[in-house]
Amino acid sequence: MAETTAIEVNIKKLNRYKRIKKTIPYWLILPALLFVVGVLWYSVLYGIGMSFFRIDLALPDTPFVGLENFFNLFGEERFIHSFQRSLIFVGGSVGLGLLLSFAFAQGLYKVRTFAGSFRGLALVPYLVSGVATAIMFRFLFSRTVGFVNQFLVTLGLERIEFLGEPSWAMLVIILANTWFIVPFSTLILLGGMQALDPDLFEVALVEGASKLTILFRIIIPLIKPMIGISMIWLTFASFNMFDVVLPLTAGGPGRATEVLALYMYRLGFDFLRFSDGAVVMTVILLLNIITSVFYLRVFKSEV
Numbered sequence: 528m529a530e531t532t533a534i535e536v537n538i539k540k541l542n543r544y545k546r547i548k549k550t551i552p553y554w555l556i557l558p559a560l561l562f563v564v565g566v567l568w569y570s571v572l573y574g575i576g577m578s579f580f581r582i583d584l585a586l587p588d589t590p591f592v593g594l595e596n597f598f599n600l601f602g603e604e605r606f607i608h609s610f611q612r613s614l615i616f617v618g619g620s621v622g623l624g625l626l627l628s629f630a631f632a633q634g635l636y637k638v639r640t641f642a643g644s645f646r647g648l649a650l651v652p653y654l655v656s657g658v659a660t661a662i663m664f665r666f667l668f669s670r671t672v673g674f675v676n677q678f679l680v681t682l683g684l685e686r687i688e689f690l691g692e693p694s695w696a697m698l699v700i701i702l703a704n705t706w707f708i709v710p711f712s713t714l715i716l717l718g719g720m721q722a723l724d725p726d727l728f729e730v731a732l733v734e735g736a737s738k739l740t741i742l743f744r745i746i747i748p749l750i751k752p753m754i755g756i757s758m759i760w761l762t763f764a765s766f767n768m769f770d771v772v773l774p775l776t777a778g779g780p781g782r783a784t785e786v787l788a789l790y791m792y793r794l795g796f797d798f799l800r801f802s803d804g805a806v807v808m809t810v811i812l813l814l815n816i817i818t819s820v821f822y823l824r825v826f827k828s829e830v
Contacts, residue, residue, distance in 0.1 A: 575812070578806045581595075612782075620704045621765060624712055723746070755827070769788040790807060
């Protein structure tokens with residue numbers, strides 16, 4: 528009887544130890560979580576709150592106006608135009624970025640010699656500041672001394688005013704943004720590929736599967752969650768992109784490249800319309816949340 532009681536006590540201690548062990552990861556991430564909540568979410572929630580008040584430097588009070596700021600801003604043609612420009616910008620960046628990320632991840636996965644060095648080099652664009660990226664692309668696509676136009680002249684073609692034509696300017700900021708954000712997305716996909724069992728590929732090759740079959744029947748289905756996370760990052764970074772667009776085109780020519788993030792900046796710091804700037808911030812946040820939920824549902828693992 529005493530022996531049975533001792534065994535039960537030991538089992539209870541073991542179960543308690545297992546429960547405590549399961550909570551250790553949560554305790555370890557708690558400081559970082561508190562920091563994010565304290566710094567990031569405070570500013571986000573404060574910004575959302577500002578969108579429901581009329582904040583005017585000429586007025587002593589900040590009256591609560593509810594959704595009035597939203598209705599007023601949604602009726603502005605400039606906001607609708609910026610929203611449309613953002614959808615084109617984000618769609619182009621995510622589509623091109625995902626293709627390039629997958630191609631680069633595949634290449635890095637197959638590299639065996641100096642693999643660590645190549646993966647480090649792949650991060651270089653992400654480590655460069657957005658302003659430096661903008662300056663580099665301004666130089667590349669300059670009409671007079673730009674490398675791209677010099678190459679066109681060498682081929683006997685006419686120079687193109689890349690930063691002076693609306694369609695070309697949008698293409699340039701998409702390329703610049705993609706170059707800037709693709710490295711991190713590449714590492715996400717590479718991590719998913721490295722988690723796969725190499726024996727799967729060997730068995731598939733023995734069974735006579737082609738490389739395209741392995742890609743679409745094995746690799747892509749197994750790393751679908753990583754693809755979803757990669758697309759979330761690409762979308763977040765594109766909707767929030769400001770530091771590449773402003774020095775590259777400043778929203779021009781005209782307002783052809785004035786995306787929502789740039790429009791939000793101008794509302795707050797050029798026109799001092801802080802409430803309307805907060806409304807645009809809230810819209811960007813909602814777009815990020817909606818697309819994230821959509822990606823997580825579409826790209827959830829099926830295995």
